[in-house]
Amino acid sequence: MNRRSLFGGxxxxxxxxxxxxxxxxxxxxxxxxxxxxxxxxxASAAASPSSNxxxxxxxxxxxxxxxxxxxxxxxGSNKVAGATSTLKAYDWVHGFETKTGCKVNSKVGNTSDEMxxxxxxxxxxxxxxxxxxxxxxxxxxxNGDVAEINPALIPDWNNIAPFLQSPPHxxxxxxxxxxxxxxxxxxxxxRTDLVTPAPTSWDVVFDPAKATPYKGKVTDYxxxxxxxxxxxxxxxxxxxxxxxxxxxxxxPQFDAAVQLLKDQRPLVGKFWAAYTxxxxxxxxxxxxxxxxxxxxxxxxxxxxxxxxAVVPTEGMTGWADTWMMSAHAQHxxxxxxxxxWMVTKEVQAQVAESFGESPxxxxxxxxxxxxxxGPYALKDFCTAYRVNDKSFYDAISFWKTPLADCADSxxxxxxxxxxWSQKWTEIKG
Numbered sequence: 001m002n003r004r005s006l007f008g009g010x011x012x013x014x015x016x017x018x019x020x021x022x023x024x025x026x027x028x029x030x031x032x033x034x035x036x037x038x039x040x041x042x043a044s045a046a047a048s049p050s051s052n053x054x055x056x057x058x059x060x061x062x063x064x065x066x067x068x069x070x071x072x073x074x075x076g077s078n079k080v081a082g083a084t085s086t087l088k089a090y091d092w093v094h095g096f097e098t099k100t101g102c103k104v105n106s107k108v109g110n111t112s113d114e115m116x117x118x119x120x121x122x123x124x125x126x127x128x129x130x131x132x133x134x135x136x137x138x139x140x141x142x143n144g145d146v147a148e149i150n151p152a153l154i155p156d157w158n159n160i161a162p163f164l165q166s167p168p169h170x171x172x173x174x175x176x177x178x179x180x181x182x183x184x185x186x187x188x189x190x191r192t193d194l195v196t197p198a199p200t201s202w203d204v205v206f207d208p209a210k211a212t213p214y215k216g217k218v219t220d221y222x223x224x225x226x227x228x229x230x231x232x233x234x235x236x237x238x239x240x241x242x243x244x245x246x247x248x249x250x251x252p253q254f255d256a257a258v259q260l261l262k263d264q265r266p267l268v269g270k271f272w273a274a275y276t277x278x279x280x281x282x283x284x285x286x287x288x289x290x291x292x293x294x295x296x297x298x299x300x301x302x303x304x305x306x307x308x309a310v311v312p313t314e315g316m317t318g319w320a321d322t323w324m325m326s327a328h329a330q331h332x333x334x335x336x337x338x339x340x341w342m343v344t345k346e347v348q349a350q351v352a353e354s355f356g357e358s359p360x361x362x363x364x365x366x367x368x369x370x371x372x373x374g375p376y377a378l379k380d381f382c383t384a385y386r387v388n389d390k391s392f393y394d395a396i397s398f399w400k401t402p403l404a405d406c407a408d409s410x411x412x413x414x415x416x417x418x419x420w421s422q423k424w425t426e427i428k429g
Contacts, residue, residue: 089374219290
């Protein structure tokens with residue numbers, strides 16, 4: 001059963017050179033997925049300003065402990081909702097383990113806040129890295145939780161889309177704190193059998209006049225960063241506020257977004273943080289409309305639930321995820337090897353297809369567009385997901401951590417993320 005495209009219908013840590021430990025997985029990777037045991041700089045990769053960065057990768061240390069979004073470390077054992085067989089076609093973990101000797105241990109983080117907490121506290125485990133979204137990356141960088149990395153040690157660095165090589169959510173003062181992984185948008189999902197007519201605007205969740213028919217069955221993403229979605233809506237519908245960036249809000253702009261969400265609160269039946277919760281809620285009908293990720297759309301469609309997703313006229317917020325290395329990584333060689341592995345075109349193709357996202361490395365389109373990788377294959381995938389459409393990704397307001405510095409002539413007059421967190425608690429009541 002194929003998952004249909006969301007957009008188908010839309011026009012310093014030093015490296016330890018220790019011997020590999022642990023046994024390799026019995027499942028070998030195809031030769032085309034081979035990852036080197038060591039790496040040297042791509043010819044055109046720019047060196048980082050830091051002088052103490054490693055210049056080569058030693059042997060793997062035998063294991064790797066990472067925090068991930070669900071679906072980012074598939075080993076062929078997962079099942080699509082309602083199915084009895086596993087999705088063996090999507091397995092990039094065993095291939096990595098075979099080539100490097102690094103045994104992968106992954107921990108799913110359901111929210112960015114949970115990932116930040118795990119990176120800082122561990123819960124008994126010192127994690128080597130994390131697949132962080134833009135609403136977490138700057139926090140991790142500012143607090144010293146993640147290490148600067150040398151992009152010259154990532155063989156496919158120059159194949160990453162230019163807009164993701166040095167984005168503000170993972171690159172600070174010319175220093176790189178991770179490797180971009182994939183990206184996507186936070187679209188509007190609805191039950192086609194319960195919501196009519198088909199929505200085209202976010203007004204069906206924010207405007208009481210339009211959203212009242214769905215009162216109690218609207219859902220919001222349970223995170224302070226969702227305030228940016230309200231700000232994006234106001235940017236389109238209240239020009240007097242002068243909002244230019246939904247993450248760089250002055251106090252009056254921020255107050256207006258908060259008030260919009262407070263006014264909306266009686267319409268919201270459930271908030272979701274874990275993607276599995278939203279899947280359950282849309283399946284049982286307790287939620288029928290609200291913001292979502294491509295993963296939930298594809299999983300629900302695969303299970304036969306009548307849902308569709310649209311990009312509303314106001315646009316949407318979005319996420320671009322980054323593999324970041326912990327400043328306290330105990331297996332830095334394995335983490336470097338993992339970051340390099342995850343942006344090869346072969347692995348990028350598997351992740352994009354199985355998760356339902358756009359690859360950071362557009363060379364993956366050579367494989368994706370054939371439509372024959374696995375059960376979720378989609379012919380002309382990259383056209384459907386608009387992977388190389390600059391006008392499309394330029395229109396997405398990608399998550400980034402709100403800071404007091406407005407990043408423009410307004411100076412230190414924007415509202416910091418700590419205040420967003422406080423107000424989000426107040427909004428939810």
